[in-house]
Amino acid sequence: MPDNTNDTVPAISPESLAQIKIFQQGEVTEAEIYRRIAARTKDEKNKAALLRIAQEEAFHAERWRRYTGEDMKPERGKVMLHTIMARVLGFTFAVKLMENGEGNAQDKYEQLAVEVPEAMEIRADEIEHEEALLEMLDEERLSYVGSMVLGMNDAMVEMTGTLAGLTLAMQNTRLIALSGLITGIAATLSMASSEYLSTKSEGRPDALKSASYTGVAYLITVALLILPYLLFDEAHYLWALGTMIVIVLLILVAFNYYLSVAQGLPFKKRFGQMAGISLGVAALSFVIGIIVKQFLGVDI
Structure with a gap:
């Protein structure tokens, strides 16, 4: 200089x-x-x-x-x-x-x-x-962004679809939260185990840490999506569903902004893709919930 x-x-x-x-x-x-x-x-x-x-x-x-x-x-x-x-x-x-x-x-x-x-x-x-x-x-934490994306994205798709379907099928926030929580915990363990076995088979020494990042990202996402169903009373299940969708969008905005800064990845394209998939699955599951409820004649 x-x-x-x-x-x-x-x-x-x-x-x-x-x-x-x-x-x-x-x-x-x-x-x-x-x-x-x-x-x-x-x-x-x-x-x-x-x-x-x-x-x-x-x-x-x-x-x-x-x-x-x-x-x-x-x-x-x-x-x-x-x-x-x-x-x-x-x-x-x-x-x-x-x-x-x-x-x-x-x-x-x-x-x-x-x-x-x-x-x-x-x-x-x-x-x-x-x-x-x-x-x-x-x-180090940026080395595991792929694992975090896997956990968060999978939770977004699975849980938005599951909760949307359960919302119309059960029409009770407490029952929806209970079912969603059981499903979410089981899916967290399954996803973390799959990530561990996948990375272990590749001979990576950090398989456990990679699986941990995946599992934690999945579990945090599940907790945030179920939260509205615990906050609203039993009859306001549609309000809970709407709030859950807002939380999905906020998570996607925050996470994709983080990646756009830390790794220089395009924000709009990634946000659009992830939001489109998550909300599309939620909408489809919502419709399936209505059809299943009418077909089975179940009234909870």
Whole structure:
């Protein structure tokens, strides 16, 4: 990294100076965020990559300081938010979400470059070095995204269909919740066992961990989908069904957004596919529930 600290700083407009202060503040804050996340990262390779990015951010902040002449402190709220996000959702998601926000500043860099040509040099340096370092990150939980997708997607399809069918067949939220819970727990054990046997047959040493991710994702999804049937009283089964459908959509939005940030996968396409399958199965099962109820003449 070149050292330009002794270069003569040209006179610039108040507007450009204000933008530089924003950039400097951002670099100072992000450098601290990377240092905080690195301090809690056990894997030495990931820690080294995060610390190198922190150094890059600090170096860019110093280049901006030549123009402002101000020493800035990190924004505590933003540092705390991203540190907590890294603990809960993983450091890969936290840092890529932060860097995606930086990507929206391209126009501002170009405007600033009219007065400060160095701006585009700093921008190019960020893209070249920081993106390369981000690609070096290897978080364990992202290695099991396939297992989580398998568990969550299978639970979505099976449980939305099952609960929708039971809703019209039983018309009682407590009976639906009971039946759904028994079905969901049995399906969780079945899915986790199948994932274990599948990965074990491939000779993978992490078969148990992969099965655990699948089972946990399945069970959490089951619990969330059954929840409306426990909250509404016995007669409001259609309200419970509608709430369950809303929860399905919210889960799909949240999970696909997470994947779009952490792994750079397309959000709209994946969301559309998963929502179409889950809701399509639910609608078909709902109709089957009506037909079966009428055909068997069962009135619970």
